[in-house]
Amino acid sequence: MKFYFKTFGCKLNEADSQIIKSILAKDYKEELNPDNADFVVFNTCGVVDKTEKKIIRETKQFQKQGKKVFWTGCLPLITRNNVSNGSIGPNNVLDIKKAIKGNIHIFTEKKIDKSVLCNFKEDSVSAVVAISEGCSGNCSYCGSRIARKGLNSFPRENIIKRIEKINAKEILLTSQGLASYGIDRGKQELPELISDILKIEKDFKLRLGMMNPKFLVHIIDDLLELYEDKKMYKFLHLPLQSGDNNLLKEMNRGYNINDFLDLVYKFRKISKDTILATDIIVGHPKESEKAFKNTIKIIKETKPDVLHVFRYSKRKGTEDAKLKELDVRIKKQRSKYLVTLFQKYNLEKNKSFLGKEFEVLVIKDNNLARTDSGRAVIVKNSKAGELKKVKIKDVKWNYLIGE
Structure with missing residues (x-):
């Protein structure tokens, strides 16, 4: 039987998808065209x-076509x-075939070491490596911490062994918060x-994923x-x-603006x-006009190179789910x-x-490359994995264009 697989969400989900697909590959074949698949898996x-x-x-659309759809990840x-x-839940990746064969829902809070389950393709230029699962935070709005529960840091020696086996030119470390590892x-x-x-002793570039300021302040100098x-x-x-x-205090974030700025x-x-x-989360139930203006002030002061803006979304089981939401227009x-x-x-x-001229690492053929600092450059006539010298000829608001 053939399956179609689609990943939604974060880099941590991408790492889980590698594991799940490698488990499914033992009994099934992945199909890139959903029309030719017998069933569908959404992470x-x-x-x-x-x-x-x-x-x-999308689940209902596939079901109308007569295909069964199975969910993994946080949403269930x-x-x-x-x-x-x-x-299945995030902790139950090993039960995916059981859920499919029995059409059942499996959720347990057992902890597993996913660093020994990853199966990367040898020809992958970029590899996502998860170092932990779960979170030590207590944010009032977050549904992910309900799904992934408490922190589970994978053994350091197993993470090192996994990376030693990877031939990727770019390694992306990920978790729900690296600094709490x-x-x-x-x-x-x-x-x-x-x-x-x-x-x-390998030639690769390393990029660190998200780090909560609450925990980063204690290890920043190192x-x-x-x-x-x-x-x-x-x-x-x-x-x-x-x-x-x-x-920030109402959100239980555990740091203040000065911590962030420092x-x-x-x-x-x-x-x-x-x-x-x-x-940035906008439209939190307790975000006043003054609070939003303070956010604008910090963004103007720090001018982040990448800015992800999320509209507040009520999540079942969180503290903030009890609050009255702001008008959607706001x-x-x-x-x-x-x-x-x-x-x-x-x-x-x-x-x-x-x-300006840069030597860039090409991540995707005729497309994405990164400078030594990690800045995104679009480069045509390029091959994934090669180092290429380019001159910046044009720019967009979110990337550079090199030739």
Whole structure:
């Protein structure tokens, strides 16, 4: 039998998808065209309502075609409307064939070491490596922590063994929050893990995934020393969520604006070209007009190179699910304002790269490449995996164009 597979959501889900597909491949064959598949598997995301509705809509469309649809990932544990033919939670990847064969739903809180389950293709240029699952935070709005429960840091030695087997030119470390790695064992161990990874005698670039400021403040100095290594992309994903201290407190984020700014300023001192990514939630039930203006102020001050703007979405089982939501028009207006602001200043920032020359690592044929710092460059007439010298001829608000 053949299956069609689709991944929704974050890099952590992408890592899980590698595991699930490798398990399914023992009994089934993956089909890239859904029309030719016997059944469908969605690795789902439950972060926002918009994605949930899309997953449900596409599930019903396939079911109308006579195909069974099975869910993995976070959504089965968050939604009140599980319309799949069978599903598993994030901790139950090993049960995927059982769920499919029995058309059943399997959810347990057992912890497993996924670092020994990953099966990467040898010819992959870019590989996503998960180092933990779950979270040590207690954010009032987050549904993902309900689905993935407490922190489970995978053994350091197993992560190293996995990376040693990978021939990828780019390794993307991921989790729900890298900086909390090891806390469940009594100590933040991310600097030690990265140090061990950088000692691996292979030619690759390493990019770190999202890190909560609450936990990063305790290890930032050790990390900054590691960022000096030539293997490290000068990239930091530091989710702000709000530029208002009162709202951050209501969200249970565990840090304040000064913590965020201090981390940003320290990070930007390591190189002439650094890349700061951040996330903002607009339209939280307790986000006043003043709070939103404070967010605008911080964005204008720090000018992140990557800005993800999310409209607040009520999630079942969270503290904030009890609150009255803001009018959807307010959410749309605030989202549009921040996106427009970002696109405008980032276009001007990218124009400063016009005429400059870089050696880039090509990630996708005739398409995406990255500079030494990790900045995205579109390069035609290029082959994935090669190093290529390019000159920036044009720019867009979200990438550079090189020839």
